[in-house]
Structure formats: structure tokens, C-alpha cells
Amino acid sequence: MIDLYTAATPNGQKVHIMLEECGLDYEMHWIDIDSGEQFAPDFLKVSPNNKIPALVDHDGPSGKISLFESGAILLYLADKAKKFLPTEPNRKWETIQWLMWQMGGFGPMLGQAHHFNKYAPENPLGPVVLPYAQDRYTNEAARLYRVLDHQLATHDWVAAEEYTIADMAIFPWCRLYERQGQNIDDFPNVKRWFALVAARPAVAKDMNKLEDIVGEWDEESWEVSFGARQRTQQ
Numbered sequence: 001m002i003d004l005y006t007a008a009t010p011n012g013q014k015v016h017i018m019l020e021e022c023g024l025d026y027e028m029h030w031i032d033i034d035s036g037e038q039f040a041p042d043f044l045k046v047s048p049n050n051k052i053p054a055l056v057d058h059d060g061p062s063g064k065i066s067l068f069e070s071g072a073i074l075l076y077l078a079d080k081a082k083k084f085l086p087t088e089p090n091r092k093w094e095t096i097q098w099l100m101w102q103m104g105g106f107g108p109m110l111g112q113a114h115h116f117n118k119y120a121p122e123n124p125l126g127p128v129v130l131p132y133a134q135d136r137y138t139n140e141a142a143r144l145y146r147v148l149d150h151q152l153a154t155h156d157w158v159a160a161e162e163y164t165i166a167d168m169a170i171f172p173w174c175r176l177y178e179r180q181g182q183n184i185d186d187f188p189n190v191k192r193w194f195a196l197v198a199a200r201p202a203v204a205k206d207m208n209k210l211e212d213i214v215g216e217w218d219e220e221s222w223e224v225s226f227g228a229r230q231r232t233q234q
């Protein structure tokens, strides 16, 4: 049995999709990251970085195991289920390469684009800084979408000529393209691939579930996510 600690965000959604795709036995525990539940001592024991997703597998290969970081969790589940990570070495490493591209670039940069376009207070450091940050991350997000679009121009799936954990990691970030300052029509291959992934029953099931879980965002949520609460932790 697997306990998954998660929220309705792209990093959580990657793991929801993988668990559904693999048909593994799991229970979801929703962590309200807007109200600060990620700072609860019991959650920090599983996820010392105060972030979802985190997972506890009571039936791991060497007994109970607990993991944080969505990329590590996807690799763990692929290894456990023997699914969605090819075994042929070139295809396996190509998949891991695109997974790392998402973990190190596509996720963090799109996250910054989202932050400066939606959450940053007006001109926090002076009149020039906010537009600079918005441009910097919106442009970098567009560059990364172009890299993905180029890859998908000649491939049905992101890596290894099959549906893998790389697709699952990248897909949820593309849902929020508007908040990242992007127009999906600028990336027609991404658009085609997105529809292909979204049509999978496991993915559609998760997207329906997430629609019911959109939380309220207020000043306190901002403080929890970006303010003093983050700096006083640990």
C-alpha cells in the first residue's frame, strides 16, 4: 500500500497520473499548501523540503520507504511497476534525460514565469525589476516550449518512441500555459501531443478529480507560499 501526500499542482499531478497508469494500490492525502499544512512536523518527517509530492510505500523492495521529489518518485514507481521506463539502455537514458529536462528546467522556469506574471507584488524592488523578471521568465518559458515543440515535431512521444514517465512529468506543466504567458497555438506539436496524453483514461480521471479541488487563494496563502513563513521554517 502506498500513501501519497499531494496537492492539485503539476508536481503532484505527475505522480497521480503514474499511480493511476500503473494500477497500483494507493491512498491520497491532500496537503493544503496554501494554508501551511506542508510545515506540519509529521509531514516534514516525510518531506523535509516542505513540498509535495511525497510518498510512503509500506511495501517497498527492502521494506517501508519514504520519498520526496517528483522525479525520484516517478523513477521509483517505474522501477516498482516495471512500466513506463524502457529497459533498453538507449531508450531508458533518453527517457531519464527528458525527465531531468523537466525537473531542472521546464518545471522551475515555468514556475518562475507563473510567479512573476501572477503572484509577484507590483514593483517590489523598484519600477524596472518586475517587468524585467516577467520578460526574463516568460521568454525562457517560450524557449523551453520551442525545444519541446521541436522534439515533438518528429516524435509522437517525448522520449523513446513510447509513452513514458517523461510525458507524465511534462504534461501537467503544459496545462497552465496561459499563466506562464504562453499561447499554445504557437507550439502546434505540443498541442497535438497534449491532446494525446489528455485522452488517456488515467490522465482524464485525474484531471476530473483536480477540478473539484481548486482552493481559495488569499493574502495568507501568499505569506505561506512566498513570505516570512518560508524563511522561518527549519
Ligand SMILES: N[C@@H](CCC(=O)N[C@@H](CS)C(=O)NCC(=O)O)C(=O)O
Pocket: 007, 009, 010, 011, 012, 033, 038, 050, 051, 052, 053, 068, 069, 070, 071, 224, 225
Ligand atoms: N522539485 C520538487 C518541487 C515540488 C514543489 O515545488 N512543490 C510545491 C507545489 S507544486 C509545494 O509543495 N510548495 C509548497 C511550499 O513551497 O511551501 C518536485 O518536483 O517534487
